[in-house]
Amino acid sequence: MHIGPIPLENRLFAAPMAGVTDRPFRQLCRALGAGYAVSEMVTSRKDLWNSLKTSRRANHEGEPGPIAVQIAGTEAAMMAEAAVYNIDRGAQIIDINMGCPAKKVCNKWAGSALMQNETLAVEIAAAVVKACLPHGVPVTLKMRTGWCQQHKNAVALARQLEAVGIQMLTVHGRTREQGYKGQAEYDTIAAVKQAVRVPVVANGDIDSPEKALAVLAATGADALMVGRAAQGRPWIFREIGHFLATGQHLPPPTVAEVRCLLLEHLQDHYQLYGESTGVRSARKHIAWYVRGLPGGEALRQHINALDDCASQAQAVADYFAALGQQMERLPAAASSSLVEPEECTV
Numbered sequence: 001m002h003i004g005p006i007p008l009e010n011r012l013f014a015a016p017m018a019g020v021t022d023r024p025f026r027q028l029c030r031a032l033g034a035g036y037a038v039s040e041m042v043t044s045r046k047d048l049w050n051s052l053k054t055s056r057r058a059n060h061e062g063e064p065g066p067i068a069v070q071i072a073g074t075e076a077a078m079m080a081e082a083a084v085y086n087i088d089r090g091a092q093i094i095d096i097n098m099g100c101p102a103k104k105v106c107n108k109w110a111g112s113a114l115m116q117n118e119t120l121a122v123e124i125a126a127a128v129v130k131a132c133l134p135h136g137v138p139v140t141l142k143m144r145t146g147w148c149q150q151h152k153n154a155v156a157l158a159r160q161l162e163a164v165g166i167q168m169l170t171v172h173g174r175t176r177e178q179g180y181k182g183q184a185e186y187d188t189i190a191a192v193k194q195a196v197r198v199p200v201v202a203n204g205d206i207d208s209p210e211k212a213l214a215v216l217a218a219t220g221a222d223a224l225m226v227g228r229a230a231q232g233r234p235w236i237f238r239e240i241g242h243f244l245a246t247g248q249h250l251p252p253p254t255v256a257e258v259r260c261l262l263l264e265h266l267q268d269h270y271q272l273y274g275e276s277t278g279v280r281s282a283r284k285h286i287a288w289y290v291r292g293l294p295g296g297e298a299l300r301q302h303i304n305a306l307d308d309c310a311s312q313a314q315a316v317a318d319y320f321a322a323l324g325q326q327m328e329r330l331p332a333a334a335s336s337s338l339v340e341p342e343e344c345t346v
Contacts, residue, residue: 001035001199001222003093004138004167006066008223010035012212012237013170015203015227016070016095016142022056023063024268025285028261029230030064033237036223037068038142041097044073044082056272060090068093070142072100074114076127083128087135094132096125098143099172112144112176115153122160129165140168142203145188148177155191162196169196170225173204180228186218193220201225207236209243216244232288234261252330259320262289263313270309279309286316294326295319 001008014021014029014037021029026037042057043049049058060067069091073079083094098114098121114121129139141161146152158169171192173184184204193200202221206212207229215224230236235253242250253261265285270278286303290296299319306312 003036003066003140003199005136006092006138008035008066010241011223012241013037013201013223013225014230014237015225016040016097017227017231018100019281019284020231022269022272023059023061024265024272025234027063027268028234028265029237032235032261033239033241034226034230034234036066038095039067039069041070041072041100042082042086044071044075044078046078046081046085049085058086058089059272063090066092068095068140070095070097071128072097073124074120076120076124079124080127080131083131083137083139084135087132087137092137094128094137094139095170096128096139096141096166098141099170112147115143115157115176116147116151118153118157118160121157122164125161125166126164133165138167139165140170141166142170142172144172144174144176145185146175148175151175152188154188155195158192158196158200162198166198168199168201170201170203173202186215189219189221193222199223203227206240209240209249212240213244232285232291252332254329255320255324255327258289258330259317259324262286262316262320266309266313266316270313275309279307279312282309282312286312290319293323293330295323 001011012034014026014034016038018040021037021040029037040057042054048054067090069086071079071082071086071094073082086094099112125141132139143154145154152175154171161169169192171189173186173189186202189202199222201223202215202219203225206215206224206226212224226236239250266282269282273281283303287300290299299315303312303315306315
């Protein structure tokens, strides 16, 4: 599979999630079977580009390609400028956010709110494509099925976006009104796939190898994007890939492997965020890893009381060392429930 001229390793993608898919998490997902990972969204507001949050999100040091950066905003000229800004910092693919349902984003008419104004949405897409063209950088876009149940316009919008040069479309199978509630539907994604010639990616509630196979069959999509199910379970990509290729299930990872993965993840996380922010922002990742495991809740409460990275990492190491004496592998059902995402911020 390709995005424009850029080849991808496979058709399993890690979704952009604000506060989650930073560089350490993207690299981990890639190492565990994701063929492609999109950054958490970067604002198009120029006055925020020098902020610490944006500088971290635009940090791709040591990241394997292709490097894809998602941008969010409401003005075509600003979005075009933001695309070039990120290209200058290493972006090889620019993704436009028209899928985030968070109130903080939609109240500013960004994210999925843009689906209410097709004219503006297409204007933004065209401006970004034009800005990226001289750099040879393809532009993709992530959206929802529509703003609400009564206004599902993904198919009509997809045709217009393809016409202005968008080279891949990802569709989350919910409306903005739904947020992450209820179940994702895939008929609209299938209709988008039938309506355009560019690759279409299916997203929403893909939380197991069986579900991945079913969504591919239901939509005819070219690829799958996994978001919340990878939180605390980044090996889901290799599980899905193996199942799609062989029809067989991989055994759950060993406790020893997860211990190594998480400790390496934490060290990368601390290096990016520093001591103070790193120890706090790592708490959610640790909680996701141990969700549903014996003693996991007690560990979560313990690490929430720690305020330095060394103590936090040691607590995790000790927990998994003890857990490894109880079981060789994680239970097959561990970390299988989807987590309500944090509020997106730009």
